Amino acid sequence: MPHEQLLLRRLRGRPSAGLVFSYVFIIIVAAFCLFPFLWMVIGATNVSKDVSMGKLSLGMALFDNFANLNKLVNLPLVFRNTAFVTLVGTFFTLLVASMAGYGFEMYRNRHRERLYAFLLLTMMIPFAAVMIPLFRIFAKVQLLNSFIAVILPSVASVIVIFYFRQSTKSFSRELVEAARIDGLSELQAFFYIYVPSMKSTYAAAAIIVFMSYWNSFLWPLIVLQTNDKKLLTLAISSLSSSYTPDFGVIMLFIILATSPTLVIFFAMQRQFVAGMLGAGK
Amino acid sequence: MKKFLFVVLALMLTLSVFAAGDKEAAAAGPQKITIWAWDPNFNIAIMEEAKARYQAINPDVQFEIVDMAKADVEQKLLINLSSGVTDGLPDIVLIEDYNAEKYLSSYPDSFADLSSSFDYSQFAPYKVKLMTVGGKTYGVPFDTGVAGTYYRKDILEAAGFRASDMENITWDRFIEIGEAVFAKTGVSMCAFDPTDGGLVRVMLHSAGSWYFDKNGKPFLAGNPVMEAAVATYAKLINSPGTMKTSxxxxxxGAINSGKAATISTGVWITGSVKAEATQSGKWALAPIPRLNVPGAVNASNLGGSSWYVLNSSKAKATAIDFLKQIYAKDNDFYQKILVDRGAVGSFLPSQGGSAYMVADPFFGGQKVFQNFSAYMQKIPSVEFGSYTYEADSAIASVLPSIYAGGSVADALKAAQAQLENAIK
Incomplete structure (x- = not known):
């Protein structure tokens, strides 16, 4: 931990003005970032009226809010649906994107770069522009109102392919060549050699992909139709537009909905940072 | 390796099972009515009540009431209509009144013409007008956003004003009273968000005018009612008696905490006013002030929505019958939704019912819903056109310059240009 050592060495003497300033700055910024979360926790324990009056202390309404939330939303169902979409979606996205990123980097082909550039170009098209054609396609193949329809369009995520290709650049080609000589097939080389050595890349990508499925809103809104297919984001949104929104209930629901992503992030934070810095070194 | 491929195959199988399940559900038959609406404590809960009542008459009908945010209903509806895919459309959809004409004039064939299915003379005239396009009436009028001014009797009395001082007044008089109340009691007369132009809409509607002319063209610049409305609103915002909120x-919060003495808006705010039980008995209701222009009345509206039947519905006849049996017939239903949900419907025969006659101790024994019912019948009919929200944001963008004392006519010219640009 070189950063901490550096910090300790600097702290041994009198803290410099610069250091004090940067800490004050960091604390202010952190306060701005953390306040909404604090507000969310406080809000979840208060009745709606107190939330709107700006009460800043914990209230007694947490259990009432939970009871009301339970009345309005089928919590086990939306959590189960969201978990299913997120886990299956993350699995397939990582599989497809890592294979594609690996393939783009490891196999030479005359059209490789052109194809890759074309793939990157598709990132420039805003989702709004492809939404209606996509909707028509899924209607044609009778997949509206299915979780396949939610997952399928984002399985070949260009940004994740790009990330895997960049990370694969630091993966040593010799490992795979040695594996080939030892008689491993291409798929075996991928699964037995590449995947284990890229663990931190997978972890970082998993967090990002997990969050994007967990928080996905617009596309699920359009393709999912019945109450039994409802996802968390859709359920939260449906609570927000009313003549008299119940802020306490909404805050509590948001805490419940964001905590799994928080847990995942903190559990995988180290791999995430390592993955971002570059794996395979 | 084999194990891995097995896992992949198993996952794919699971997925396809999920997909197959849907098709069966969709083919369950024409006796299922799907409804899209928003607001779980209001529209959704009311539809659940209507469903229970209809199932007592016709037990074979199944309902799927899908609860989404209002913006989500609109987005979903728009994508389904514009993609030409009817599989995903519901049988009945709730549309906000301000946006009704947008859908009805852009996709007239998608909605069922109900002109001959309902006796529209039994509904509030202004509601019927907004869902009539090209001589055809499409919807079933539902809740009204009839406006009123809720005020704190105790605070106004402390400043020397009586109930009669709040009746039949103009906004200019309201501002005068507000300044006197603020000077004497230190309590703000009212609270408004300067970035929100909702009250401008209320003022326009009270004068029977809107952002658009008869042909649906933007009519902001050179519209005398429009000028009066924004000038009055700016005067209200700049008044020392007005608290600015965001x-x-x-x-x-401003009224619940007692920092503001009145709130002038749609009837749907009643529940929020009554949320502060310690203020029980201190509140009263008066008609909304009117705009100081010829023809303006002390009655207006903010919000409200109505039910529409889709032409693509496989259970169209049942859907229409459902709306007819409940929303155009069942007086008791309207009493129940008023008591349980604070919903004021626009079906006139229901408003003589017992729930409308209740003297509410929170309002010092005033029969507020009877008052609202009387206000509702005076609301002028206007055509909302297709771009109310675009016009709203054009007005909101020029309001700061009017607050700062700029020329109203110039600001409205700028707003007109912006609106024309936005809807081109």
């Missing part, structure tokens, strides 16, 4: 929560 966002919905702070606005409602």
């Amino acid at each position: 966002g919905w929560a702070e606005w409602v």
Whole structure:
């Protein structure tokens, strides 16, 4: 931990003005970032009226809010649906994107770069522009109102392919060549050699992909139709537009909905940072 | 390796099972009515009540009431209509009144013409007008956003004003009273969000005017009613008696905490006013002030929505019958939704019912819903056109310059240009 050592060495003497300033700055910024979360926790324990009056202390309404939330939303169902979409979606996205990123980097082909550039170009098209054609396609193949329809369009995520290709650049080609000589097939080389050595890349990508499925809103809104297919984001949104929104209930629901992503992030934070810095070194 | 491929195959199988399940559900038959609406404590809960009542008459009908945010209903509806895919459309959809004409004039064939299915003389005239396009009436009028001024009797009395001082007044008089109340009691007369132009809409509607002319063209610049409305609103915002708030929560918080003495808006705010039980008995209701222009009345509206049947519905006849049996017939239903949900419907025969006659101790024994019912019948009919929200944001963008004392006519010219640009 070189950063901490550096910090300790600097702290041994009198803290410099610069250091004090940067800490004050960091604390202010952190306060701005953390306040909404604090507000969310406080809000979840208060009745709606107190939330709107700006009460800043914990209230007694947490259990009432939970009871009301339970009345309005089928919590086990939306959590189960969201978990299913997120886990299956993350699995397939990582599989497809890592294979594609690996393939783009490891196999030479005359059209490789052109194809890759074309793939990157598709990132420039805003989702709004492809939404209606996509909707028509899924209607044609009778997949509206299915979780396949939610997952399928984002399985070949260009940004994740790009990330895997960049990370694969630091993966040593010799490992795979040695594996080939030892008689491993291409798929075996991928699964037995590449995947284990890229663990931190997978972890970082998993967090990002997990969050994007967990928080996905617009596309699920359009393709999912019945109450039994409802996802968390859709359920939260449906609570927000009313003549008299119940802020306490909404805050509590948001805490419940964001905590799994928080847990995942903190559990995988180290791999995430390592993955971002570059794996395979 | 084999194990891995097995896992992949198993996952794919699971997925396809999920997909197959849907098709069966969709083919369950024409006796299922799917409804899209928003607001779980209001529209959704009311539809659940209607469903229970209809199932007592016709037990074979199944319902799927899908609860989404209002913006989500609109987005979903728009994508389904514009993609030409009817599989995903519901049988009945709730559309906000301000946006009704947008859908009805853009996709007239997608909605069922109900002109001959309902006796529209039994509904509030202004509601019927907004869902009539090209001589055809499409919807079933539902809740009204009839406006009123809720005020704190105790605070106004402390400043020397009586109930009769709040009746039949103009906004200019309201501002005068507000300044006197603020000077004497230190309590703000009212709270408004300067970035929100909702009250401009209320003022326009009270004068029977809107952002558009008869042909649906933007009519902001050179519209005398429009000029009066924004000038009055700016005067109200700049008045020392007005507390400036930001966002919905702070606005409602202002009255709950006793910092503001009145709130002038749609009847749907009743529940939020009554949320502060310690203020029970201190509140009263008066008609909304009117705009100081010829023809303006002390009655207006903010919000409200109505039910529409889709032409693509496989259970169209049942859907229409459902709306007819409940929303155009069942008086008792309207009493129940008023008591349980604070919903004021626009079906006139229901408003003589017992729930409308209740003297509410929170309002010092005033029969507020009877008052609202009387106000509702005076609301002028206007055509909302297709771009109310675009016009709203054009007005909101020029309001700051009017607050700062700029020329109203110039600001409205700028707003007109912006609106024309936005809807081109």
